[in-house]
Each structure stands twice: as C-alpha cells, then as structure tokens.
Amino acid sequence: SRSIDLAVIPGDGIGQEVVTQGLKVLNAVLPQDVKLETKEYDLGAQRWHRTGETLPDAELEALKGHDAILLGAIGDPSVPSGVLERGLLLKLRFAFDHFINLRPSKLFPNTATPLAGRPEIDFVVVREGTEGPYTGNGGSLRTGTEHEVATEVSVNTAYGVERVVRDAFARAAARPRKKLTLVHKNNVLVYAGHLWKNTFDKVAAEYPEVSTDYLHVDAATIFFVTQPERFDVIVTDNLFGDILTDLAAAVTGGIGLAASGNINPTGAFPSMFEPVHGTAPDIAGQGKADPTATILSVALLLRHLGYEAEAARIEEAVSADLAERDGKQARTTDEIGDALAVRVAS
Amino acid sequence: SRSIDLAVIPGDGIGQEVVTQGLKVLNAVLPQDVKLETKEYDLGAQRWHRTGETLPDAELEALKGHDAILLGAIGDPSVPSGVLERGLLLKLRFAFDHFINLRPSKLFPNTATPLAGRPEIDFVVVREGTEGPYTGNGGSLRTGTEHEVATEVSVNTAYGVERVVRDAFARAAARPRKKLTLVHKNNVLVYAGHLWKNTFDKVAAEYPEVSTDYLHVDAATIFFVTQPERFDVIVTDNLFGDILTDLAAAVTGGIGLAASGNINPTGAFPSMFEPVHGTAPDIAGQGKADPTATILSVALLLRHLGYEAEAARIEEAVSADLAERDGKQARTTDEIGDALAVRVAS
Numbered sequence A, B: 001s002r003s004i005d006l007a008v009i010p011g012d013g014i015g016q017e018v019v020t021q022g023l024k025v026l027n028a029v030l031p032q033d034v035k036l037e038t039k040e041y042d043l044g045a046q047r048w049h050r051t052g053e054t055l056p057d058a059e060l061e062a063l064k065g066h067d068a069i070l071l072g073a074i075g076d077p078s079v080p081s082g083v084l085e086r087g088l089l090l091k092l093r094f095a096f097d098h099f100i101n102l103r104p105s106k107l108f109p110n111t112a113t114p115l116a117g118r119p120e121i122d123f124v125v126v127r128e129g130t131e132g133p134y135t136g137n138g139g140s141l142r143t144g145t146e147h148e149v150a151t152e153v154s155v156n157t158a159y160g161v162e163r164v165v166r167d168a169f170a171r172a173a174a175r176p177r178k179k180l181t182l183v184h185k186n187n188v189l190v191y192a193g194h195l196w197k198n199t200f201d202k203v204a205a206e207y208p209e210v211s212t213d214y215l216h217v218d219a220a221t222i223f224f225v226t227q228p229e230r231f232d233v234i235v236t237d238n239l240f241g242d243i244l245t246d247l248a249a250a251v252t253g254g255i256g257l258a259a260s261g262n263i264n265p266t267g268a269f270p271s272m273f274e275p276v277h278g279t280a281p282d283i284a285g286q287g288k289a290d291p292t293a294t295i296l297s298v299a300l301l302l303r304h305l306g307y308e309a310e311a312a313r314i315e316e317a318v319s320a321d322l323a324e325r326d327g328k329q330a331r332t333t334d335e336i337g338d339a340l341a342v343r344v345a346s
C-alpha cells in the first residue's frame, strides 16, 4: 500500500493557520489506501528566541528522511533580518539542493488583478534555487565605519545553470504553447549573463519544438504588466526569480494565491513546498489569512510525488471555488479550507 | 550673459530622432539671452562597427568640458550584448561619477496605464549609479567548459551609499509628502543590505520630518502595481533601481514617457540626461518614437543647471499636451516635438 511521510514546518505568523488548511485538504483528497504520516518540526522565530537555534544538524538530518516537506512561512520582525531567512529557509533550500524553485502563475476567475482588461495569465517561472546572489558569498570590511566596503557575490556554475535550464526546456516542451523565455541582465552582468545565455542556446538546439526568447529583467517587468499573456515558461536566476514571482503573484490576484515548490528532481533529498507569501504578522492568528496558496502548494507536492490526479483535483477545486466566490463575503481561513476540502473529497 | 554648452550623444536606433525633438523643445523654452551651444558626439553602434571604439579617451576628455550631456539611446542587436552598455553608457556614468540616477514617475492624464482604477502615481526613484552589481567586478573561470564558474560582485561602500541616501533624504524633505522608502533585499543580501539599512537609519535621524519605510525589492514590485500611491521618494541600489524604474515606467503609461538624469551633484563632472527607454530598433527611423521621455529629460537637465522655471514649463506643457491628446490620432515623433515646442514657447 502507498504512503506519504510528510515533514511539516508551520513556521511563524500565519504559517500555522495556512498549513492546517493545507493538511486538511491533503487528507481530504488522498485516496483511502494512501497512508499519510506527518511530523511537525518546531522551527522559526519562537524556537530561535527560546534556544538561539535556527536549524540544528539533528533536525536537518531528520528532515532528510521524509518524502517531502510542507512549509508555512518563516520570519518575524522580532528577529534580525536575515537570521531565519539564511539560517533556516535558505539553509533548507541549499542543503537539500532545491535547484528548481517552481512558481506557477495563473489568473483564476474572479480574483482581483490590478491589471485593467484582465489579460490571460498562465505561466510558470522556473527560478534557480541554489546559486546566484543567494549563496551568502559576501562580506563586509571595516564594518560600521565610514570606510566600510560590503560585497555580495553572485556565483553561477555551468553545472548549476545547465540543470535548471534543462528542466525548464523539458517543462516548456510538455506544455501546449511550448515557449521558453530566459530572463537575465546580460548587458550588464556579462559574466553570469553569458554563461546563462550560452547554456540556454546550447540546450535550445536539443529542443527545436520549443520557441525561445530572451529578455533583460527590467524589460521583463514591463511585459509582466503590459503583456503577461506572452509568457509560457520563464527560466531565470535566483534573485530575478524572487523579484519576478512576487510581481507575478501581484498581477494574478495577490500573494494569497501564489504557490511554490523547492524541488530536487533527482530525489536525493526531499522537496519542499511553500506559499510564496510571508508570515504576515499583522493578521496572524485572526483567521484572516488566505490558505489557498498553501493548498495550491500541496497540489504541487502531490504532483511531485506522482499523485497527478489528486493535484489536478485540488487545482480544479480552487478554480471552481473562486469562480463561485464572486460578490460573496470574505471568508475565514478555516472556511476556505473547509470549502476546498469538501470540493476535493467529492 | 548666460550660456549652456551641451554635449549631445544621439546614439543608436530611435536615439537620433528623439534627441532632435529634445533639442527643438530646449531651443524653444530657453530665454533669448541664454546662448545654447551644442556639440554632437558620434558614439554608439555605427562608430563601433566602423572603428571598434566605444568611448576613446580623447572623447571622454572632451565630454568633460561641457555643462551637461543629452543622450538618446545606446545599443543595437548587431553589437554583442554588453559591449556598448559597459563600454559607453556605463563608462560615462562611472567616469563622471553619476551617483544619482534620478527617475521620476508620474501618471499623466490620458496615458494608458495598464493598472485598473488609475491610481495616483507621483514618485521619484533615486537609484544609486556607481556601485552595486554594476561595477563590472566579476569574472569567469574555465569559460565555455562544463566546469565554468561565473561570478558578479556587488560592491557597496559606506561612502557611496551615504551620499545617495543623503541626496534622497534631502529630496524627500523638499517634497510635500516627505516620505522616503528604502528598497533592498537585506534578508538575503545581508552584508550590502545591512550597510544600506544602517546608513539609511543613521541619516534618518537628521531628518525627523521625513517619514521612512523599508521594503524588500520583491515586495516593492507588488506595491508598484497594487498601491503605487504609497510611494513618494524611493532610494535603492543600482540593480534594484534599474528593475523598479522600468516597472514604474510601465505602470505610468510606458517607457515613452520615462525621463532620467545621471547626476553628479558636486558639479565635478557634467551630468547626463537620457530617456529610460532603449533604442527600439524595430521602429527606428519611422517617425513612430515618442520623444516625450527625452523632452522630459531635457526638463531634468534644465533644472539641474538652475533653469527651474523653464524645466517646469516643459513639464506643464507635457501634462497639458497629454490632457488634450485623448481620442486623437497617433502623432509622429516630429509632431509631438512641434506641439511641445509651441507650448513651451508661448
């Protein structure tokens, strides 16, 4: 009989609330014969305040043993900026070699896009997850003095770029429109840019059926708001992907709906699924958070583990739910989770 | 009697066309007693194809002698990406220590913003112009092999950050809303981020009348499309400023209207004014380019040289022209320049 052994990291702020709904829907959608086991990990701001730990080795080791990880959100204003991001969230992405940071963007019915004319939006950003300016490879000299020099090094390897570019081409080839756009800034960041562009062109030769395009990151932001329908699959580096996917979330109705997967396609380590949004401390604990992004992240998790039908059922449920939401009163976190759980179960 | 000694670099693509209109309006707005001298510099793609030169020392030296520089646009698909950007445009910005890259964003009447509801937009981005990931401080090891490593180093100094932050506070203090937002990514780029944030907080203490705010760059893109009215002055690094100002241009009706100044406020070197848009080779030479961004850049140039009344006259002319444009047929580059020249002269 089948089973899923899931690690759950609720994290901070609204993390706990949205994860509860994600698990509710996961339980509802799974066939009877699939045994779901979950283990919760107490990581995040409270743990750090209590013990000074962000992600101890023992827990990192234990997390390795699971089939996948569901994460709510990490971060709190009471913790110095960077401590939990670098010490927990990014540490997991790097330790488990999550080189595919998958972020689909879709404009669902009845969602309040800030864009006039409601363009068709249905693209996916394949963000590199283990290199670029995110490596923590920087430093500061004469810190705090008027002679301080602070550096941040973007590290890009042929190995790291090629594997994410290949993944993006494969994804593009499997989609109806078969279009892949590389986003970088190769007119300024010429070394990293040339590596990305050359790798992209090399792999493109193996995918004649995929039409390709290149955009500088600044120009890409323009098209995100003026012509988002032009995008199908986008591949880009860690930092550009971070920026573009928040913008993508905004134009598709807000980060309440944006799901993501930190994926290691080799299976060497568990992949991790999380909403794109943050911890929203201002609304935490009030039942106001929209759990849809987490529930859609559960769909990505299921797809990654081979439960394609169940993943699709969740996505259809969200789509149908939003289609009927029009004009209705705002619902609580719990009510949205309940509604989606009922839909996927039936 | 007063005089302006202006260097003009039309550059490539639509650069020549838009610069012609900029000069037309400049001539029309200047009082009779101001003597305007212009000298054109043949720099850009054609020059590079002809001679292999991007910006020879002699010309860099000669440019130093002018009061200011008006630049059209630089770049052409026939030139490898980065050659003209790094060898000419960025070389000028760095050689002349243009540490303030000033980019106002305003939603003028009747311009086609992609945002529903036409929010009030009137902010200015103070982008650092001489540091960050733009320093060209990178390299590539084992280039072209499967073991290539390409790096890009973002360099940030206390000296460089403080001067741009001070300039931004002074600008914010002089505006009615007196609000300054720092944009960075200090939860990931912790070394550069802390230098920026600490400097910002230090200078903020000297400006108690300015209200301050911090946003991560990814979150800032969300607010650009959902709540652009929240911004007054934004200060940010070279790369984030590049990305955000293209997005700002898009939400305020397109890069046909976005002006910029590469400013050295000390006066040690000439400042340089240019539209944010590129060379648009697809429409070059067809009279289709909108010269308004260049004309608004001329306004920034005049303000920088102390001609505040004339600068304001250009901005008012653009505003009035756009207000009356509604429903009218598209005009040629020349017609727009003519219309604005007539308005500023009267």
Ligand SMILES: CC(C)[C@H](C(=O)O)[C@@H](O)C(=O)O
Pocket: A085, A089, A090, A242, A276, B187, B188, B218
């Ligand atoms: C919290 C932060 C470190 C993270 C990132 O920058 O990757 C977040 O913005 C995201 O997009 O998942």
Ligand SMILES: CC(C)[C@H](C(=O)O)[C@@H](O)C(=O)O
Pocket: A187, A188, A218, B085, B086, B089, B090, B242, B276
């Ligand atoms: C052409 C390019 C080098 C330039 C930049 O990145 O600064 C442009 O995008 C701009 O914003 O002026």
